[in-house]
Amino acid sequence: MSTSAFARTTIASPVSPSRGVLSPVGSDAVRISGGFWADLQSLNASTMIAHCDYWMERLGWIGNFDAAVEGRLPDDRRGREFSDSDVYKLLEAMAWELGRQANSDLEQRYSAIVARIARVQEADGYLNTMFGRPGQAPRYSDLEWGHELYCYGHLMQAAVARARTAGEDELVRIARRAADHVCEVFGEGGIESVCGHAEIEPALIEFGRLLGEQRYVDQARLFLERRGTQVLEDIEFGRQYFQDDVTVRDAEVLRGHAVRATYLLAGAIDLAIEDDDDELLSAAERQMRRTLARRTYITGGMGSHHEGESFGADFELPSERAYSETCAGIGSIMANHRLLLATGDSFFADQVERALFNVVATSPSEDGRSFFYTNTLHRSAPGVVAAADEVSPRAAASLRAPWFAVSCCPTNVARTVASLGAYVAMSDGQAVYLAQYVAGEVSAETEGGEVILDVDTSYPSEGVISFTVTSAPSGGAELVLRVPGWAGGATVQVDGEASSADPGWARIARRLTVGDRVVLTLPMATRVSRADQRIDGLRNQVAFERGPVVLCVERLASEEFAVDDLRVAGEPRDTVDGPVLPVRAVTHHDAEWPFGAAVGASPSVEASVFEVPLIPYHRWGNRGPSTMRVWMPVG
């Protein structure tokens, strides 16, 4: 690893590994100019970031830093023990957004918050509004639940974002002092423990990459190796809650708290890369593959238990009350993106796309002012609209809410959306790899020189994606396109000549020069999907997908028939207004006891068939109280 500071600053990416099959080109090399993700980035810039800022000022979570300086803690402290982290995630979102496009108001606001935080950091680098003052619990006295290291992790990720988009500033210096402090206190001979919530692990490694500080990586290694050796106290949820049951090297599958588990896996992949540790990388890959094969919802959502916000057993994936926390979807993206870079397997890019369209895009409302914390796949009774000016419990499993007592998700969505460009393109040195499809411009350094592509598409509304080479090195450019796993029958056309492209990477057969045009066509007919029969809650049901988007049936409370009163009566049909599904209505007959020889097997089924819209799952719940199903019963 280079020892020069800011060795890789030019790669504007949340993760920039020192080796791997693919290297990210960075969000600054990707301009998303229109379409689905551009719209969400605009909404983020215009509304979501300001919404998070507003709520955290209003509730005093940012004010905690002022209260610390003014000696008003612990009396005036507001929010949960980890509220500092949401301020850092807001700063990370602002940093990525400022890297995307200049905005002097936002720049001032960012700097003002950083200045308020800076005053709180103590001489030895310690920084937290919850611990260590008279009347507060001592520093690091509650590693299970205190989240101090978790908060530093988000501080460092924000600093990485800032450094890679704008260069060193006060936030980077704050984070560096915090990182040094962590190494001092938790290094060899220090406190031999870990944080109850993984996050410092990937953050320390990335911050070490940024600054060329090997000791940050070394500290992350200590944390990663300690966890799983029962260094934390046992708790009612069991040690698997914070992955302290089995070491990350020995684990077979993700388990326990889904956000903790995915963040930890991201850190393990980072360490495997920095340490050239193929055994650890294999362990991480094995865990993610089994988790995807057995513990992930069709949306890409992870975690089926409300209790402990945790993964369930293999194939325990009921649609009802699917927890599928928005942050766990983001954690999955973090880990899958790292596996994509490390292994080059496009399967992991498929998973990033799935979670982006069906978890991250599902969380915010169309107006950017409310969010899903959990993402159920079935709502049998209409939910309740959260009051616009109240804090909601985190897992009300109702409609989107403006803010939560535990409000990790809104800021996580904001930072992810602002940094979306970083997930679009990669390079293996020779070729440019397109992993995600957005309208705009992509540039990438290859060994031959810079390649610039114009991308024209309305994906995922339509399946045609056109690439025009606007700059290429003298030897021409190599282009590799991802054909998603669902896209059997895709074609690639190079300057008018079409050929079929199987799922996986489609490498364009010849070197491209300026003016060359490549058209990837993905089949966008609505698909009928079934589930592994070991998932009990999905027997005799089908789901519908169109391109990368999971569809659902939504019935407003005002409409005739709730979703549970409908049965699939034929194949979905694509129309100009979107796909529709033929259904029959059923009439359920209540029994005084709902089990028995004659009970319930045959509700009355109407003969007449009618069609209902299949809408993108990420759009559900935007029109008021409704019932909703992703998986629809057949017959």
Added chain:
Amino acid sequence: MSTSAFARTTIASPVSPSRGVLSPVGSDAVRISGGFWADLQSLNASTMIAHCDYWMERLGWIGNFDAAVEGRLPDDRRGREFSDSDVYKLLEAMAWELGRQANSDLEQRYSAIVARIARVQEADGYLNTMFGRPGQAPRYSDLEWGHELYCYGHLMQAAVARARTAGEDELVRIARRAADHVCEVFGEGGIESVCGHAEIEPALIEFGRLLGEQRYVDQARLFLERRGTQVLEDIEFGRQYFQDDVTVRDAEVLRGHAVRATYLLAGAIDLAIEDDDDELLSAAERQMRRTLARRTYITGGMGSHHEGESFGADFELPSERAYSETCAGIGSIMANHRLLLATGDSFFADQVERALFNVVATSPSEDGRSFFYTNTLHRSAPGVVAAADEVSPRAAASLRAPWFAVSCCPTNVARTVASLGAYVAMSDGQAVYLAQYVAGEVSAETEGGEVILDVDTSYPSEGVISFTVTSAPSGGAELVLRVPGWAGGATVQVDGEASSADPGWARIARRLTVGDRVVLTLPMATRVSRADQRIDGLRNQVAFERGPVVLCVERLASEEFAVDDLRVAGEPRDTVDGPVLPVRAVTHHDAEWPFGAAVGASPSVEASVFEVPLIPYHRWGNRGPSTMRVWMPVG
């Protein structure tokens, strides 16, 4: 209501309403001499009660009372905030057991514990080891979670058991002082709130019935009317957790924490009876009927969420991780038994039977030294054997455990089993009603005089139950037998003459005299049951029941094929060794992604059919780690 103390002492029943269609005959009028419940009562007497006593001494939960006297609180306090209640439930179990059969060692032990408690009660009647001392939170400072009134409730129920089986003693006097104190502090003009965990409501009413104290009933009325008016603080689980969202009079269905909800309903029924309040009785009956029709497992278990230990939405009853807390099953028995007495509808006796055989009997292990806290209906991977000498988390969803950090269930099972006789027989004045079938002797007062019946049966192993009249008044005895809802095709034979008997109450057509013999024959072929189609987790699956007993397939970890690898391949077959089920084995093929057009719909199914045992659900988990299903997939 009578104002004389111990007006109804002679009815040895946990509940003895002042009116209703049926009156309990009391457990002292029922001698259970053999068979299923006699065995469990023996196990309770020999092992379970002592086991609970041992653990609560060992962990210091009983010792908390000594520590209080010796000024060692709060430093030496052990257990959760409600641990006093488990000591009271142990005393209740001991009292019922001593009523069932004399035992001088147990009598001494009971008295010794009562003496240790007595010393802790303060001059004004306050009694709790968790609150009110220097260094402890003030009395009643945390009604949401403090459980002080809940503890009094269990104290009073223990006192009721003692008074009705042995007469007034120190425990009854302690409880009376506590009840007076509660009326003083929480009466009109006092603290206008309720306890976060309902229990004091039915307890105060029963204690009032026992002592003829109307003001205890009046105080219960205040508690019942306050709850639902948002008198408690809101919490993350929402106010429905402690039923403070809607009044008990306005509610449509049970919701929130299932034990709290069922205990509260029991109190509402008691109040409706004492107040002659048919509107309240209708409200309670409506809630229970809807809960049975839509929110109850086939086992009679209630509560599908681990989070908040709560009811789910209508038809949200997945088998996986069914919470079905043992105590909620007992709460359901409490409420259903009261509805049986109030309305005379045998449907409620069916529910008592269902929960007794499939929840209460499931909790304890065959050796009486470990217990299920939750009662899942599906275990896809073998659980872990709890260490014999360790405290387990309450909802590990693994095998039975000897004791829990929250250990409400073992003492609840012990007190219920010891008082089982109280659920067997009733009288409407004219006739003796047999609600549950046990081998032994039943006596009942009717208007004509005492009736004594000898009952001979090996039910539920077999379906033949013989009643011989050994004593009858001069005008003869009227006998009414419950034909369970599942028992279509039952017959009743009176002195050799048989007739068919439909589900419901079968009233014997003629008055019986000494020596008359009545034989009820219930069909005991194994039945195949289906579920209301609105229960998503049970689509395309069937369950098996034999008599009142729910069956399951259990596969030991050492056996070939886990339960999830089996498909029903025919009708169950009854053999001399019990029922067996023809199945086919399937081979599942792991996909890297378990959803898609071709995925999972058709695992390989073996052609060969073999038979596996269908065992009583209440027996599962006694032979070591295993997989288990109540609902088996078809085809």
